[in-house]
Amino acid sequence: MVKLFPLSGIVHGIPIVVLLLISFYCIAGCTPKQKGDTHMITRRDNYKTGRLAARPNNTSAKDNVTTGVQPLKLANQKDGLIYVPKTYSKDRAAALALMLHGAGGNAEHGLSLLRKYTDDNHIMLIAPAARAPTWDIIASNGFGPDVIFIDQALSLAFERYYIDSSRIAIGGFSDGASYALCLGLTNGDLFTHILAFSPGFVHTRERKGKPAVFISHGTRDRVLPIDPCSRRIVSQLRREDLSVNYTEFEGEHQIPASIAEAAVEWFTQPASSKE
Secondary structure: OOOOOOEEEEEOOEEEEEOOOOOOOOOOOOOOOOOOOHHHHHHHHHHHOOOOOOOOOOOOOOOOOOOEEEEOOOOOOOOOEEEEOOOOEOOEOEEEEEEEOOOOOOHHHHHHOOHHHHHHHOEEEEEOOOOOOOOHHHHOOOOOHHHHHHHHHHHHHHHHOOEEEEEEEEEEEOHHHHHHHHHHHHOOOOOOEEEEEOOOOOOOOOOOOOOEEEEEEEOOOOOOOOHHHHHHHHHHHHHOOOOEEEEEEOOOOOOOHHHHHHHHHHHHOOHHHOO
């Protein structure tokens, strides 16, 4: 079922007007379908609906990995970053959070959303950069280039590191939060948690699984007003019987430290404790 919430606003000082259309277009630059190319046809069609193929491996985690911030080295421009916590060991599975920047942002912005909490909570972070100024479903009205890049980034992490498959989150701020909801609900058989800080909308073409959802929003947000955005989203998700931890705070378009801390605590606590 398609879920659509249009929005408008200013993120990182850049005015935006987001118009989401139900109609979708082919991914720009896709290789034409070739006879006998069944695998590629299937994968490309999956990407067009926002589906990811990467899954935890946990059979080839490497020794002597470097901790700290490192480039993904998946693109010459608009690459992403990975943060490996100081506590990482191939003998101890790490939680993983894929964090997405807002419109006009970059990989560093995504990484900064939870960076200060990673070492104490044994969390690995992946922060991709959008191929355009914002994420594909917003920039071009369809899933495509960003889904492909994110799938590559996750595949890299799953191949190299020992990941806790019960603690895999996708999250973000503003446009990144909206995109986290889109991909998180589409891939709920991969992502166990969604962390959406001040989202504007959610859109899916298909759903898999039921990830737990954390949403926060400022009551004085003038960029993405709370009534047509998070309050509407939360109401809909709860009608669909999803577990939603929702927090409103007195503030604007931001992530207060107390909210980020609460999100991390929620993400790392036992599943039986979630609301």
